[in-house]
Amino acid sequence: MGRNTRKRRTPLATKAIAASAALALGGGGLIWANFYASAHEENSANQTKSAGAQIATIQCPDVGQKLTDVPDGARQGVDKELANLDKQISEAYTRLASTRQAQAGDASFVDNAILGPLKSKRVAVIDRIGINIRRVGGQAPGNLEQLASCKGMAAEANTNDGQAGGGQNNDGQNNDGQNNEGGQDQGGQDQGGQDQGQDNGGQGQGGNGGQAGNGPAANDFIKIEDVQPNSRNLPNGLAANGDGGSTGTFTTECGTNENENRNSDNVIVAPGVSNGAQHQHDYVGNQSNNAFASDEDLANAQTTCQNQGDKSSYFWPVLRIQDGSNDIDAGQPGGGQDGNVGKIVEPAEAQLKFVGNRTSDVVAMPKALRIITGDAKSTTNGLNNANTSWSCTGFEDRQVTDKYPLCPEGSSVVRTSNFQSCWDGQNIDSANHRTHVDFVEADGSCSNGFKAIPQLQVRLVYDVQAPQINNGQVQNAFAVDSFPEQLHKAITDHNDFINFFDENLMNKMVQCINDGQDCK
Structure with a gap:
């Protein structure tokens, strides 16, 4: 490609200095600096470019989802090791995001300096997981070590089946996935590749967009008017209720987290691990939920729910506006240290409603039942466990799953989650936190002998303006x-x-739903 003279570039040394300075910004946040931006171009914190065309992130097999049978005596140790795997991936991503200059000059850099060492670390942790399971008489899956290999993933890789693309292979060996066409200044000379990325709306090596350089990008948004009505394309998260069966409802009012009760733990997936989620959660209802809370702690906690018989814990990742500002967690784990920056927005509404099943009555949920709906790792895991619904007020017949909605003036952003509502009748949790509950089938029924329980439907509304693109x-x-x-x-x-309704209130809920009443 010939020299592109549309924009004059600064010398490489100057860019490297600017990039190093950018990496120090944001209270410890992950800044994926645009090493190729002109020193004379505006670089405001709230202006971001769409995803890069090369290796955007790191995809690793989700070991936790493969562990369907872990003895109770091994779960604490296994959960801590799974959290270590998450931490290793985040550290590898940080290195990926901060070494773009080295990657541009060495096609094997990602394999040799990032993916290879990551595999070695994962092998050690996976081995310890097996030891934890065998120590208490369990049997670890025989192929766990095969899950140690990770690969680079392109920004626009298809994750429909969990097999995301990317230019790197699985074992840290280079397969020429890195594009190494020019892309660097040599004494002020532009050599093709970098200008092409810079001038195509950020589709080069400028980063994944976002205030911290790790998203979202422009192509992560869609006008709600461009979404077809009734076109939601995920099998998970169907509404269980309908005209037949148990038609009642039970609504619990627990506020919108007005008291700003937040942390970056997840007591379900990573009990005993501080910052196990690596992102902030809003909590309503139970006020004692953190990584170290026992069932006894949760049962005896205060609650924000108007009906004090509901001490259940309802929690979800916070929504932020990336407007160049920072919240109080800018330099903290789960906040800026983990690439979560911007101003946290409290929901304007948080509706928590339990509904019935269109084919049958429902039975009571057991105390301390845990349900996770959706997948925080769907970008790299694929859609098997994904459960998302984004929309706008006034347009809720249009639901989009893989993009954020751009709502017209006067319309608010809506997040909806219809939970799993089929229960195995025995367990309050499972080793992978999935197999003890299931979603309803298309006709509303529960399969595999599972029992219908009240379906929690969470609807969150946010008064945020549509971004400008x-x-x-x-x-x-x-x-x-x-x-x-x-x-x-x-x-x-x-x-x-996490269910902590007292027995009397749970029985009232079940009776209301089965009798076709609307109760609070």
């Missing part, structure tokens, strides 16, 4: 918090519930 750039984007390498994609939205 021009020439592949997005200003004042909003996004949910995420693991750093998940790039704040809309598909990673998820929601969590």
Whole structure:
């Protein structure tokens, strides 16, 4: 490619200095600096470019989802090791995001300096997981070590079946996936590749967009008017209720987290691990939920629910506006240290409603039942566990799953989660936190002998303005918090519930739903 003279570039040394300075910004946040931006171009914190065309993030097999049978005596140790795997991926992503200059000059850099060492670390942790399971008489899956290999993933890789693309292979061996066409200044000479990326709306090596450089990008948004009515394309998260069966409802009013009760723990997935989620959660209902809370702690906690018989914990990742500002967690784990930056927005509404099943009566949920709906790692895991629904008030017959909606003036953003409502009748949790509950089938029925329980439907409304998108750039984007390498994609939205209704109130809920009444 011939020299492109449309924009004059600064010398490489100057860019490296500017990039190093950018990496120090944001209270410890992950800044994926645009090493190729002109020193004379405006670089405001709230103006971001769409996703890069090369290796955008790191995809690793989700070991936790493969562990369907872990003895109770091994779960604490296994959960801590799974959290270590998450931390290793985040650290590798940080290195990926901060070494773009080295990657541009060495096609094997990602394999040799990032993916290879990551595999070695994962092998050690996976081995310890097996030891934890065998120590108490369990049997670890025989192929766990095969899950140690990770690969690079392109920004626009297809994750429909969990097999995301990317230019790197699985074992840290180079397969020429890195594009190494020019892309660097040599004594002020432009050599093709970099200008092409710079001038195509940020589709080169300028980063994944976002205030912290890890999303969202312009192509993560869609006008709600462009979404077809009744076109939601995920099998998970169907409404269980209908005209037949148990037609009643039970609504619990627990506020919108007015008291700002938040942390970056997840007591379901990573009990005993501080910052196990690596992103902030809003909590309503139970006020004692953190990584170290026992069932006894939760049962004896205070609650924000108007009906004090509901001490259940309802929690979800916060929504932020990336407007160049920072919240109080800018330099903290789960906040800026994990690439979650911008101003946290409290929901204007948080509706928590339990409904019945269109084919049958429902039975009571057991105390301490845990349900996770959606997948915080859907960007790299694919859609098997994804459960997202984004819309706008006045347009809720239009639901989009993999993009954030751009709502017209006067309309608010809506997040909806319809939880799993089929229960195995025995367990309050499972080793992978999935197999003890299931979604209803298309006809509303429960399969595999599971029992219908009340379905929790969470509807969150946010009064946020639509971001401005021009020439592949997005200003004042909003996004949910995420693991750093998940790039704040809309598909990673998820929601969590731990049941601590007292017995009398749970029985009232079941009776109301089965009798076709609307109760509070």
